Amino acid sequence: MSISPLSRIAASSLVESGAVIGAYVSIGPFCVISAGVVIGEGSVVGAFSVINGLTTIGRDNIIGQYSSIGETNQDLKYANEPTTVVIGDRNQIGKNATIHRGTVQGLSTTVIGHDNRFLNGVHIGHDCVVGNGTMIGDNSGLAGHVVLDDDAQVGFMCAIHQFCLLGSGARIIEQSGVVQDVPPFVIAGGNHAVPLGVNETSSLFQALNKEQQSLIHELYQRVYKQALAIEEVKKTLKILESDFPVIGLYDRFFARSARGIVR
Helix, strand or coil: CEECCCCEECCCCEECCCCEECCCCEECCCCEECCCCEECCCCEECCCCEECCEEEECCCCEECCCCEEEECCCCCCCCCCCCEEEECCCCEECCCCEEECCCCCCCCEEEECCCCEECCCCEECCCCEECCCCEECCCCEECCCCEECCCCEECCCCEECCCCEECCCCEECCCCEECCEECCCEEEEEECEEEEEECCCCHHHHCCCHHHHHHHHHHHHHHHHCCCCHHHHHHHHHHHCCCCCCHHHHHHHHHHCCCCECC
């Protein structure tokens, strides 16, 4: 066990031998931190939380009370293999969150990047990959193998089907069920979710110049108003990519999309 003398751990909490606790970490009352856990400098763990398994948490994260991180996943094929959870820096994770470890049939890890904000009651299933700067609302869940690219936004009480891909800057409105992939900057909603327009509120969208913003609107028109076949859209992307860097987001999205896109 390696516990920094600069950390603060409530007397009622249990930190098992083999855990690594960095400087200025704060662990509230009645927490359990298991032997394979690493918690980086400046992170805060709320009361009654359990961090289990081979879980690595970076710097300056805030984990709300009653959360369960790195727990056994819900895949019936899981046989207690040494799979992991890896969480980056500066994430805000609300109360009652559940984040499950990966499976050997998937990536063997569940990965969360940096600067994400998960509200209360959020569930991140096994083998999910969450990028940077995403937001997930209260009581929403990602099933296994879901991918959220950077700046994707999920509203409250949403369900994202396993193996779905949400592109950069995509937004899912409240109380939606998503069963297919959502391209970059597309707003989708309903059950099952359908496209509803371009997400101009995305920080990635707002950082683009007017020409690239107009191009995103044009691509939306081609896919959803003109109903072009995806192969035709891909040909257009290849032509545009050298002049417009934002097109790379679409190119990478379609290269990974396996469930078909929302229509």
